[in-house]
Amino acid sequence: QKEVEQNSGPLSVPEGAIASLNCTYSDRGSQSFFWYRQYSGKSPELIMFIYSNGDKEDGRFTAQLNKASQYVSLLIRDSQPSDSATYLCAVSLDPWAARQLTFGSGTQLTVLP
Amino acid sequence: SQTIHQWPATLVQPVGSPLSLECTVEGTSNPNLYWYRQAAGRGLQLLFYSVGIGQISSEVPQNLSASRPQDRQFILSSKKLLLSDSGFYLCAWRQAGTRGDNEQFFGPGTRLTVL
Numbered sequence: 001q002k003e004v005e006q007n008s009g010p011l012s013v014p015e016g017a018i019a020s021l022n023c024t025y026s027d028r029g030s031q032s033f034f035w036y037r038q039y040s041g042k043s044p045e046l047i048m049f050i051y052s053n054g055d056k057e058d059g060r061f062t063a064q065l066n067k068a069s070q071y072v073s074l075l076i077r078d079s080q081p082s083d084s085a086t087y088l089c090a091v092s093l094d095p096w097a098a099r100q101l102t103f104g105s106g107t108q109l110t111v112l113p
Numbered sequence: 114s115q116t117i118h119q120w121p122a123t124l125v126q127p128v129g130s131p132l133s134l135e136c137t138v139e140g141t142s143n144p145n146l147y148w149y150r151q152a153a154g155r156g157l158q159l160l161f162y163s164v165g166i167g168q169i170s171s172e173v174p175q176n177l178s179a180s181r182p183q184d185r186q187f188i189l190s191s192k193k194l195l196l197s198d199s200g201f202y203l204c205a206w207r208q209a210g211t212r213g214d215n216e217q218f219f220g221p222g223t224r225l226t227v228l
Contacts, residue, residue, distance in 0.1 A: 004156075006156075008154075034216070041224075042221075042222075043203055043219035043220060043221055043222045044157070044203075044219050045219070046216040046217075049216070088156060088157065090157075099159070099162055099170070099172075100145075100207070100217070101159070101217060102159075103149075103156045103157040103158075103159075104156050105154075105155055105156035106155075106156050
C-alpha cells in the first residue's frame with residue numbers, strides 16, 4: 001500500500017470553477033500535511049500546510065484535513081489558467097525529524113480558459 | 114535571503130559513465146539537505162538526506178551516493194549510470210531544528226537523461 005495516494009488525473013476544470021484535489025495517507029500517526037505546486041519542468045513550491053483537523057484558508061486556496069478518515073484535500077476557488085500544474089501532497093510523520101516528508105505522485109490539474 | 118543552486122541544469126550521459134551533481138545553499142547555516150529524484154510523471158522519491166557535514170542517510174539502496182563536504186554543499190554521485198537513473202533531480206533544504214511546518218525549499222533541479 002502506498003503511503004500517500006493521489007489521483008493522477010488529469011483533472012480538468014473550466015476557468016472560474018472550484019478545483020478539488022484529494023490525498024489519502026496510510027499512517028495514522030501522520031502529523032503535518034503539505035500541498036506543493038509544480039509547474040511543468042520546474043521545482044515544487046509550497047502552497048499550504050495544515051496540521052489540525054478542519055479547514056485552513058489562504059486566498060483562493062483552502063486545505064481540509066480529516067485525520068479520522070486519513071484524508072487531506074486542497075480546494076482552489078475561482079480557478080485560473082495559471083493554476084494549471086501538478087499538485088503534490090506531502091505528509092510528515094514526525095515534523096521534528098530531518099527525514100520529514102513523504103510525497104504522493106501528484107495530480108495534474110488543467111484549468112480551461 | 115536564502116538561495117539554493119543546482120548545476121548543471123541539464124545533462125545527457127551514456128550508460129556506464131560517472132555522475133556528479135552539485136547543490137549549494139546560501140544565506141543559512143547548518144541546514145538539513147535533501148536529494149530527491151522525480152521520474153517522468155511520478156512523485157518525488159527521497160534518495161538521501163543530511164543533517165550535517167559528513168552525515169548522510171540513504172533512503173533507497175542503489176548505485177548512487179551522496180556527500181556533504183561542506184556545511185552548505187551537497188553532492189550526488191554515481192560511478193556508473195544506469196538507464197533507470199534518468200529523471201529530474203531536486204536538491205532541497207530546510208532549517209534544522211525546526212518543526213516540520215517550515216517548508217523544504219527546492220532548487221531549480223537537474224534534468225538527467227541516460228542514453
